[in-house]
Amino acid sequence: MSRTRVVVTGMGTTSPLGGDVASTWEGLLAGRSGVRALTEEWAEDLPVKIAARVAVEPTEVLERVKARRYDRSTQLAMVAAMEAWRDSGLEGAEIDHDRLGVAMASGIGGVNTLLSNYDSLIEKGPRRVSPLAVPMLMPNAPAANISLYVGARAAVNTPVSACASGNEAISLAVDQIRLGRADVVLAGGTEAAIHPLPMAAFANMMALSKNAGDPTTVSRPWDTGRDGFVLGEGAGVLVLESEEHAKARGARIYAEVLGAGITADSHDIAQPDPAGRGGSRAILRALHESDVDAESIVHVNAHATSTPKGDIAEGLMLHATLGAHASEVVVTSTKSMTGHLLGGAGALEAIATVLALSHRTVPPTINLDDLDPEVDLDIATKPRDLPVGDAAALNNSFGFGGANVAVVFGSV
Amino acid sequence: MATTEEIRADLAEITNEVAGTDTAHVQLDKSFIDDLDVDSLSMVEIVVACEEKFGVTIPDEEVKNLKTVGDAVAYIERAQG
Numbered sequence: 001m002s003r004t005r006v007v008v009t010g011m012g013t014t015s016p017l018g019g020d021v022a023s024t025w026e027g028l029l030a031g032r033s034g035v036r037a038l039t040e041e042w043a044e045d046l047p048v049k050i051a052a053r054v055a056v057e058p059t060e061v062l063e064r065v066k067a068r069r070y071d072r073s074t075q076l077a078m079v080a081a082m083e084a085w086r087d088s089g090l091e092g093a094e095i096d097h098d099r100l101g102v103a104m105a106s107g108i109g110g111v112n113t114l115l116s117n118y119d120s121l122i123e124k125g126p127r128r129v130s131p132l133a134v135p136m137l138m139p140n141a142p143a144a145n146i147s148l149y150v151g152a153r154a155a156v157n158t159p160v161s162a163c164a165s166g167n168e169a170i171s172l173a174v175d176q177i178r179l180g181r182a183d184v185v186l187a188g189g190t191e192a193a194i195h196p197l198p199m200a201a202f203a204n205m206m207a208l209s210k211n212a213g214d215p216t217t218v219s220r221p222w223d224t225g226r227d228g229f230v231l232g233e234g235a236g237v238l239v240l241e242s243e244e245h246a247k248a249r250g251a252r253i254y255a256e257v258l259g260a261g262i263t264a265d266s267h268d269i270a271q272p273d274p275a276g277r278g279g280s281r282a283i284l285r286a287l288h289e290s291d292v293d294a295e296s297i298v299h300v301n302a303h304a305t306s307t308p309k310g311d312i313a314e315g316l317m318l319h320a321t322l323g324a325h326a327s328e329v330v331v332t333s334t335k336s337m338t339g340h341l342l343g344g345a346g347a348l349e350a351i352a353t354v355l356a357l358s359h360r361t362v363p364p365t366i367n368l369d370d371l372d373p374e375v376d377l378d379i380a381t382k383p384r385d386l387p388v389g390d391a392a393a394l395n396n397s398f399g400f401g402g403a404n405v406a407v408v409f410g411s412v
Numbered sequence: 413m414a415t416t417e418e419i420r421a422d423l424a425e426i427t428n429e430v431a432g433t434d435t436a437h438v439q440l441d442k443s444f445i446d447d448l449d450v451d452s453l454s455m456v457e458i459v460v461a462c463e464e465k466f467g468v469t470i471p472d473e474e475v476k477n478l479k480t481v482g483d484a485v486a487y488i489e490r491a492q493g
Binding site: 132 | 432453457
């Protein structure tokens with residue numbers, strides 16, 4: 001049975017490396033870190049005083065009145081969605097809006113709005129809680145506002161699976177198109193959780209690095225000196241479209257989304273299965289759904305967040321799923337530069353994966369000075385060329401709650 | 413005591429801040445919803461900002477009566493008494 005092919009026809013991001021795809025990609029290839037010391041007063045009391053803020057404040061890009069009605073997570077999502085929509089060539093095009101969908105994820109939702117309104121409640125009383133608080137803080141606010149912006153009237157979803165959310169949104173969008181429920185879906189993820197409460201919470205659960213050295217060296221996936229992730233913020237959006245729809249309008253096609261695999265560990269609420277069994281099953285399902293064998297995979301954009309256990313588990317997964325070929329695949333963790341965007345991570349990394357395939361260049365993993373002896377992978381520490389010809393690449397995301405999502409992209 | 417014009421000017425600033433309306437358009441005869449592009453949630457924001465700015469209380473049941481800028485200015489003048 002032939003199945004609907006799904007292609008990527010537009011991309012947009014605002015990230016710690018740049019306010020759009022071009023500047024972000026340039027930053028990734030240059031091996032630039034987006035991690036900085038936090039200058040806010042509240043950071044002084046925190047055990048972790050660094051994060052990866054977006055390079056361009058969203059309020060510099062969005063209309064002021066619109067921006068004040070968006071939580072920061074929606075502001076970032078809108079910047080990314082507007083670029084992706086323009087990039088796809090669909091802005092202003094005559095399309096069936098009843099068959100245009102959105103799958104926009106967030107790991108945490110409108111936490112800045114929730115907490116700033118709580119501050120108003122305590123300091124000034126209930127009258128000062130904003131009437132806009134609910135439509136701003138609801139987790140589906142980014143998806144809903146993208147729907148309003150592009151006129152999407154098919155399903156407008158918000159998958160939530162912590163740090164796997166962005167990748168899950170891509171998977172969900174592919175399903176919507178393959179099931180014939182939509183022709184075009186804007187898919188991705190956003191996160192804006194650089195606030196003292198989530199930062200204290202992540203630090204207290206020992207997830208964040210407490211390395212007090214040069215902030216640009218703290219996110220160091222697979223290095224023996226790693227001790228946790230660096231919190232980042234940002235958003236990524238991909239315009240996914242049935243190949244038929246894309247070709248009919250002569251769209252530029254970056255890559256094909258071949259398939260995805262989603263599984264759960266059912267092991268621990270926060271710790272990954274140390275053997276990576278759930279993640280391995282997700283990768284195998286993604287390969288099966290994509291109808292590609294392990295040897296077709298030339299590149300992996302790893303989840304690798306710079307945590308002691310997770311980075312090792314992902315290496316085990318790649319060996320369990322790709323076999324001997326695992327040591328021939330060029331692997332990278334762009335989180336070494338962007339920090340960890342939580343619900344935005346899978347989406348930003350999907351963009352990096354697609355660009356790596358289309359430019360045949362893998363961005364480096366920075367700060368990898370001393371490879372953990374428990375990790376046996378070919379990790380790019382400088383930009384690395386990929387072979388020409390048909391190729392596929394894997395984008396992994398794993399989240400608290402035991403969520404595992406693997407997505408396979410193919411070159412065109 | 414603030415004059416009618418001073419209240420209108422402050423209200424125009426608030427309306428601009430909340431809804432992006434050009435302050436010059438915020439005149440006494442203008443309807444918030446029909447003329448100034450203020451939706452119901454923005455209207456609540458404007459009311460709360462007026463309470464803070466002018467030191468008055470505007471009960472929820474009163475808000476529906478504040479259709480025009482003139483209605484709001486008159487209410488604030490009375491409430492300031």
